[in-house]
Amino acid sequence: MGQQMHLNLFIHSRGHHEASWRHPKSSSKALTDVSYFVEAAQTAERGLFDSIFLADTLVVHDDVAHAARTWLEPISTLGALAISTKKIGLIATASTTYMEPFNLARQFASLDHVSQGRIGWNIVTTWSVPAARNFGHPEQISHTDRYTRAEEYLAVVKALWDSWSDTSIIDDRTGGLYARTESIRPIDHSGNYYAVAGPLNVPRCPQGRPVLVQAGSSDTGRDFAARHAEAVFTAHLEMATAVDFYKDLKSRAKAHGRNPDSLIILPGFSPIIGSTEAEAKQVAQELNELADVEVGRKRLTGRFGGHDFSHLPLDRRLTMDDFPDPDSVQAARSRTEVIVGMVAREKPTLRQLLAKLAGARGHFTFEGTPEQVADELEAWFKAGAADGFNLMPPIIPWMLDVFVEEVIPLLQRRGLFREGYAGAMLRDHYGLERPQIAF
Ligand SMILES: Cc1cc2nc3c(=O)[nH]c(=O)nc-3n(C[C@H](O)[C@H](O)[C@H](O)COP(=O)(O)O)c2cc1C
Numbered sequence: 119m120g121q122q123m124h125l126n127l128f129i130h131s132r133g134h135h136e137a138s139w140r141h142p143k144s145s146s147k148a149l150t151d152v153s154y155f156v157e158a159a160q161t162a163e164r165g166l167f168d169s170i171f172l173a174d175t176l177v178v179h180d181d182v183a184h185a186a187r188t189w190l191e192p193i194s195t196l197g198a199l200a201i202s203t204k205k206i207g208l209i210a211t212a213s214t215t216y217m218e219p220f221n222l223a224r225q226f227a228s229l230d231h232v233s234q235g236r237i238g239w240n241i242v243t244t245w246s247v248p249a250a251r252n253f254g255h256p257e258q259i260s261h262t263d264r265y266t267r268a269e270e271y272l273a274v275v276k277a278l279w280d281s282w283s284d285t286s287i288i289d290d291r292t293g294g295l296y297a298r299t300e301s302i303r304p305i306d307h308s309g310n311y312y313a314v315a316g317p318l319n320v321p322r323c324p325q326g327r328p329v330l331v332q333a334g335s336s337d338t339g340r341d342f343a344a345r346h347a348e349a350v351f352t353a354h355l356e357m358a359t360a361v362d363f364y365k366d367l368k369s370r371a372k373a374h375g376r377n378p379d380s381l382i383i384l385p386g387f388s389p390i391i392g393s394t395e396a397e398a399k400q401v402a403q404e405l406n407e408l409a410d411v412e413v414g415r416k417r418l419t420g421r422f423g424g425h426d427f428s429h430l431p432l433d434r435r436l437t438m439d440d441f442p443d444p445d446s447v448q449a450a451r452s453r454t455e456v457i458v459g460m461v462a463r464e465k466p467t468l469r470q471l472l473a474k475l476a477g478a479r480g481h482f483t484f485e486g487t488p489e490q491v492a493d494e495l496e497a498w499f500k501a502g503a504a505d506g507f508n509l510m511p512p513i514i515p516w517m518l519d520v521f522v523e524e525v526i527p528l529l530q531r532r533g534l535f536r537e538g539y540a541g542a543m544l545r546d547h548y549g550l551e552r553p554q555i556a557f
Pocket residue numbers: 172173174175211240241242243244245246261332333334335336337338339340351352353386449450451452453508
């Protein structure tokens with residue numbers, strides 16, 4: 119853990135509360151209007167955030183009648199954000215299960231050039247079951263197989279990014295030499311899932327490789343992160359599990375021969391901020407009154423890979439028997455562990471559970487004044503739960519603006535957050551080394 123925390127802004131729908139799209143103070147812009155994303159990224163940059171992040175699930179969800187989502191394809195959207203921001207890092211999800219590694223390596227390397235070194239890739243295996251049918255798979259590929267493929271995928275993508283040296287391009291007009299072919303090499307990969315000759319048709323990118331981000335927290339997901347990730351997003355409903363996760367992941371990274379500081383951990387944090395605690399709680403109540411329990415029920419079914427919760431009454435206390443064993447879930451396994459963990463601890467009714475998940479889908483939610491929010495962030499940071507946070511404003515832009523104007527200055531006054539960007543690239547903001555290659 120460094121002296122100062124890192125902050126990423128997760129831009130999603132009109133905010134992370136499931137009902138944010140209906141709230142009068144969320145953006146009135148269409149969710150296909152790129153200026154909505156540009157403005158949020160610029161606000162985060164004004165707040166000196168390390169990065170912004172766009173997610174992707176590759177499907178239209180079956181709750182679309184009553185739930186708004188982020189529609190624009192994230193890799194293209196990063197292109198627009200790259201030219202409308204200057205310093206902030208830009209991270210997008212792309213799937214190792216449903217995208218060719220050559221295409222992905224090329225797009226992210228290009229974006230790293232376009233943004234002059236500010237790109238990160240959130241590596242996902244795609245937990246969504248119906249996504250499989252959009253890519254020629256009648257059934258979802260199993261959890262184990264998805265991670266096995268992802269392992270080979272990473273080897274291919276890294277080799278492609280390393281297939282040009284930093285000095286391959288000479289561009290000597292007088293002498294007539296454009297590039298040194300001895301420092302552009304094929305990768306000749308032939309494995310169980312992929313056959314890729316290489317080299318990449320993009321010269322080595324400013325960061326060497328885009329920053330590798332990962333967000334799967336199951337046992338298999340953690341091992342994958344410990345080998346490859348440089349930043350990790352993770353969901354926790356309470357600080358205690360975040361502390362355990364932090365210790366576990368750092369020690370796994372060490373066991374793989376890595377410096378634990380070469381991987382930063384960013385749990386989700388979704389604060390409703392008011393000038394008094396009562397005012398914050400009032401906004402929470404407004405949001406909860408706008409939420410639709412049947413949307414929540416469908417989302418629960420999706421997380422558990424299609425498990426049917428339609429017969430469960432809303433107002434009886436839940437038991438563990440109401441849920442499948444997370445180890446058997448092929449979809450979002452670690453999120454099901456978070457949900458089942460909460461049921462074991464707190465024995466909520468289904469209505470209470472859905473209200474909790476409506477806040478930020480299993481990430482930590484908090485209601486309070488700017489001081490209380492800063493105290494909470496400081497407490498997590500100092501307890502060893504986080505190297506920083508994935509800020510998930512419940513309403514965008516409202517709660518993002520309040521965070522930037524009122525919480526950031528408090529964190530700065532406490533010496534917990536930067537006063538300016540020290541470097542120009544995402545690796546500089548996150549304190550990560552540039553990967554070296556030998557030719
Ligand atoms: C902040 C955050 C963002 C995520 N974004 C995506 C995403 O964009 N697309 C996706 O398919 N999964 C996303 N996930 C889910 C993870 O990639 C992963 O599939 C999920 O946590 C289950 O992983 P596990 O099976 O290893 O537990 C995200 C998770 C977190 C915590």
